[in-house]
Amino acid sequence: xxxxxxxxxxxxxxxxxxxxxxxxxxxxxxxxxxxxxxxxxxxxxxxxxxxxxxxxxxxxxxxxxxxxxxxxxxxxxxxxxxxxxxxxxxxxxxxxxxxxxxxxxxxxxxxxxxxxxxxxxxxxxxxxxxxxxxxxxxxxxxxxxxxxxxxxxxxxxxxxxxxxxxxxxxxxxxxxxxxxxxxxxxxxxxxxxxxxxxxxxxxxxxxxxxxxxxxxxxxxxxxxxxxxxxxxxxxxxxxxxxxxxxxxxxxxxxxxxxxxxx
Ligand code: PGA
Numbered sequence: 691x692x693x694x695x696x697x698x699x700x701x702x703x704x705x706x707x708x709x710x711x712x713x714x715x716x717x718x719x720x721x722x723x724x725x726x727x728x729x730x731x732x733x734x735x736x737x738x739x740x741x742x743x744x745x746x747x748x749x750x751x752x753x754x755x756x757x758x759x760x761x762x763x764x765x766x767x768x769x770x771x772x773x774x775x776x777x778x779x780x781x782x783x784x785x786x787x788x789x790x791x792x793x794x795x796x797x798x799x800x801x802x803x804x805x806x807x808x809x810x811x812x813x814x815x816x817x818x819x820x821x822x823x824x825x826x827x828x829x830x831x832x833x834x835x836x837x838x839x840x841x842x843x844x845x846x847x848x849x850x851x852x853x854x855x856x857x858x859x860x861x862x863x864x865x866x867x868x869x870x871x872x873x874x875x876x877x878x879x880x881x882x883x884x885x886x887x888x889x890x891x892x893x894x895x896x897x898x899x900x901x902x903x904x905x906x907x908x909x910x911x912x913x914x915x916x917x918x919x920x921x922x923x924x925x926x927x928x929x930x931x932x933x934x935x936x937x938x939x940x941x942x943x944x945x946x947x948x949x950x951x952x
Contacts, residue, residue: 697921699730700928721935742778753781759802771810797840822861862903907936
């Protein structure tokens with residue numbers, strides 16, 4: 691098993707003005723400077739440049755939350771991969787369930803966006819996951835396999851090293867119902883085996899698979915200590931410096947807990 695670095699990624703969704711975002715980065719930077727994990731933040735387009743400038747030279751990696759599948763053209767209101775990259779994004783979320791649910795993003799569009807991101811030098815962080823009904827009907831693996839086939843369609847073996855996946859069960863997002871470590875690990879292992887079948891073990895082993903859905907400073911450590919969970923994608927708990935930095939520093943938090951119990 692290759693040694694993949696843990697990634698703690700925040701997703702601010704439609705939150706924060708430019709000044710709020712700048713203050714967040716200023717406060718976060720000293721709190722995470724000792725970490726050996728990767729710290730990623732997917733921010734609104736409007737604050738990409740301001741936040742990327744502030745994060746420059748720190749270990750915080752800034753990304754967008756979506757891009758257009760088109761290179762440019764008459765697509766009013768859309769932002770291209772080139773524009774996001776130019777504004778300071780190093781990665782972009784793709785296929786978040788809120789995009790799929792509210793904006794009708796299909797598996798086909800998700801695949802097109804992944805290819806667009808890769809061709810413009812943006813690392814895709816691609817989300818997928820089942821609904822509560824899928825899980826209750828024992829359809830989790832079928833749904834996840836369908837999504838993963840679309841995500842990976844026509845990707846070249848060498849492109850896998852740029853790809854990051856995030857398993858986000860829809861029932862866990864914003865609900866306070868975090869998946870158990872066992873539930874997450876079962877899906878992560880299944881995804882890894884699908885990638886091994888398609889691309890071979892060596893290429894498949896480099897792709898980090900994060901877990902997302904109601905991750906907070908209390909439940910993060912349990913997930914992050916498991917070797918099949920390469921990181922977490924955090925929504926609401928990434929909005930405050932305190933909770934987000936506590937997730938990044940999950941190992942210190944555990945030590946403090948053990949110390950205070952004695
Ligand atoms: P949540 O969101 O942490 O608020 O559940 C996760 C996500 O949507 O990426």
